Amino acid sequence: MDNGNNIIEIQDLTKKFGQITAVDSISFNVYKGEIFGFLGPNGAGKTTTINMLCTLMTPSGGRATVDGYDTLKQPRKVQQIIGLVFQDPTLDDYLTAEQNLRFHAYAYGVPKNVREKRLDQLLELVELSDRRKSKVSTYSGGMKRRLEIARGLLHHPQILFLDEPTLGLDPQTRYYVWEHIHALRKQEDLTIFMTTHYMDEAENCDRIAVIDQGKIVALDTPDNLKDSLGGDVVILEAEDSQKAILELEEKYNLSPQFQDNTITFSVPRGETFLPEFMRSFQSKLISINVHRPTLDDVFLKLTGRAIRDQEADSWTQFRRMMPH
Amino acid sequence: MESVLRATWVIAYRDLLRFIQDRPRLFGSFAMPLLFLIIFGAGFNRIIGSLAPGVDFIQFMYPGIIAMTVLMSSLMSGLSIVWDREFGFLREVLVAPLSRTGIVLGKVTGNGVIAIGQGLIMLALAPIIGVKIDFILVLKLIPLLLVVSVSLSGLGILMASRMRSQQGFQVLMQIIIMPLIFLSGVFFPVNNVPVWLEVVSKFNPLTYGVDAIRQVFFSGDMSVIASAAGDSGYVFGVTVFGHTMGIIEDALVMAVLGIILLSLAIWSFSRQE
Numbered sequence: 018m019d020n021g022n023n024i025i026e027i028q029d030l031t032k033k034f035g036q037i038t039a040v041d042s043i044s045f046n047v048y049k050g051e052i053f054g055f056l057g058p059n060g061a062g063k064t065t066t067i068n069m070l071c072t073l074m075t076p077s078g079g080r081a082t083v084d085g086y087d088t089l090k091q092p093r094k095v096q097q098i099i100g101l102v103f104q105d106p107t108l109d110d111y112l113t114a115e116q117n118l119r120f121h122a123y124a125y126g127v128p129k130n131v132r133e134k135r136l137d138q139l140l141e142l143v144e145l146s147d148r149r150k151s152k153v154s155t156y157s158g159g160m161k162r163r164l165e166i167a168r169g170l171l172h173h174p175q176i177l178f179l180d181e182p183t184l185g186l187d188p189q190t191r192y193y194v195w196e197h198i199h200a201l202r203k204q205e206d207l208t209i210f211m212t213t214h215y216m217d218e219a220e221n222c223d224r225i226a227v228i229d230q231g232k233i234v235a236l237d238t239p240d241n242l243k244d245s246l247g248g249d250v251v252i253l254e255a256e257d258s259q260k261a262i263l264e265l266e267e268k269y270n271l272s273p274q275f276q277d278n279t280i281t282f283s284v285p286r287g288e289t290f291l292p293e294f295m296r297s298f299q300s301k302l303i304s305i306n307v308h309r310p311t312l313d314d315v316f317l318k319l320t321g322r323a324i325r326d327q328e329a330d331s332w333t334q335f336r337r338m339m340p341h
Numbered sequence: 342m343e344s345v346l347r348a349t350w351v352i353a354y355r356d357l358l359r360f361i362q363d364r365p366r367l368f369g370s371f372a373m374p375l376l377f378l379i380i381f382g383a384g385f386n387r388i389i390g391s392l393a394p395g396v397d398f399i400q401f402m403y404p405g406i407i408a409m410t411v412l413m414s415s416l417m418s419g420l421s422i423v424w425d426r427e428f429g430f431l432r433e434v435l436v437a438p439l440s441r442t443g444i445v446l447g448k449v450t451g452n453g454v455i456a457i458g459q460g461l462i463m464l465a466l467a468p469i470i471g472v473k474i475d476f477i478l479v480l481k482l483i484p485l486l487l488v489v490s491v492s493l494s495g496l497g498i499l500m501a502s503r504m505r506s507q508q509g510f511q512v513l514m515q516i517i518i519m520p521l522i523f524l525s526g527v528f529f530p531v532n533n534v535p536v537w538l539e540v541v542s543k544f545n546p547l548t549y550g551v552d553a554i555r556q557v558f559f560s561g562d563m564s565v566i567a568s569a570a571g572d573s574g575y576v577f578g579v580t581v582f583g584h585t586m587g588i589i590e591d592a593l594v595m596a597v598l599g600i601i602l603l604s605l606a607i608w609s610f611s612r613q614e
């Protein structure tokens with residue numbers, strides 16, 4: 018691994034809240050120019066990690082550097098070169114889009130001669146030019162998110178952190194947000210560090226780190242992660258699950274996982290395995306599904322649990338319902 | 342240093358911009374002081390009559406009401422922090438390359454401007470109440486309002502730096518505002534009350550702010566007015582260990598207290614996560 022190519026280096030980073038260890042001694046690097054996905058269920062430690070990287074939280078142990086700057090010792094340097102889009106809106110609703118962007122430009126010391134041009138250009142990019150003089154309180158959730166992305170880029174950051182950039186957005190808006198992210202990466206020389214728990218979105222990443230209960234359980238490209246499962250994924254429902262599991266384990270030497278009355282396992286070639294299994298299995302089967310592995314399967318394999326669109330905690334939900 | 346200055350002005354800029362757009366707040370700070378002035382004035386003025394030669398109850402209360410306007414306005418700096426935290430904007434501020442000290446100073450500056458402005462707007466009532474004001478008085482008043490505003494903004498931010506919810510902050514504010522106002526000599530002179538009340542009042546920082554502003558209106562030496570009032574001792578003014586405080590001394594007490602509160606506020610705000 019070429020060290021000059023790392024824009025983020027994380028070593029034994031730990032965060033404890035009292036007795037609870039939210040992030041447990043994680044270490045990894047992020048390369049310059051990649052889209053790096055940070056994947057895991059709610060409460061796995063994704064946001065806590067981002068908060069430490071962007072200097073909002075003090076690590077309990079370990080260290081992280083962003084473009085060579087220590088997040089603890091040189092926070093202002095780190096802040097200057099990162100852009101952030103949080104899960105929850107961080108705009109001032111009482112101000113217009115323009116005013117929000119100008120505040121940001123002043124705060125980051127964007128030179129005057131660059132400022133207005135950059136502002137026009139970014140509003141154009143996120144397609145909000147015609148609403149630039151409207152108060153943010155009149156914006157929809159998707160518009161707010163787009164405005165935040167524009168704001169996060171205003172000061173020419175080298176890294177853009179996106180914390181669940183599409184959470185709570187409808188599928189169409191999600192699609193547009195992704196369009197913007199890809200467009201951006203082409204236009205700006207940007208590294209993107211994002212968290213998500215939507216598996217289909219993680220496919221957009223160059224590399225993915227899977228985090229579970231504060232630990233990194235895998236880090237690779239989406240394709241490699243899927244290949245690591247070794248072939249096709251089979252999902253079975255049987256009347257007698259115990260019997261099916263026993264047979265799969267003993268006769269075929271597989272390691273099936275059981276959740277919600279379904280049995281999941283991988284075989285090199287599903288289309289030849291299934292006819293043979295159905296012929297030999299003596300009890301009734303309810304349903305069978307075979308597919309190429311997805312990241313969902315990877316996650317299930319790694320953690321023994323399915324990742325799903327878990328309910329956001331009640332406070333975040335309440336916040337989203339509030340008409341602010 | 343550059344980072345402190347930039348933070349100060351950018352935060353002050355935003356708070357002022359926000360203030361202009363926020364109609365209710367434009368008037369909010371006036372409501373309580375005006376209410377007290379009108380109701381207490383109408384209710385007590387005839388019974389109490391003149392407190393000193395040429396000074397009736399409304400005229401006595403009026404400088405204190407200006408201090409109270411500044412108090413209400415200054416504590417809002419704390420509320421705006423809690424508000425920003427609750428609605429997310431504080432994160433945008435905290436991840437920006439801005440010094441935390443500068444952020445606090447920006448809040449204080451923005452609020453100082455608003456508080457002084459609101460305090461001065463209250464001067465419009467002077468002719469109705471029958472208090473004479475001139476340009477020199479306004480010039481003397483501005484630095485005093487500034488000192489009062491800075492120290493009370495410090496208190497507001499200190500209270501807000503760890504508060505998570507607006508409700509919590511509002512409750513805390515109510516608990517603090519009432520005693521702060523009633524025990525500050527706005528409504529009665531603090532030298533002529535039972536000992537326990539006198540002691541508590543003299544520990545109240547606002548007492549010295551009210552006294553200094555009142556002295557500006559009654560041009561100077563309280564002890565002269567006081568001794569003219571009769572042999573019952575000092576009626577006006579604040580006497581600490583037998584010494585009647587002058588304007589400069591009052592301002593110094595407020596300033597020292599302001600520096601302490603502000604330092605604590607900066608310390609507490611900088612340590613939050």
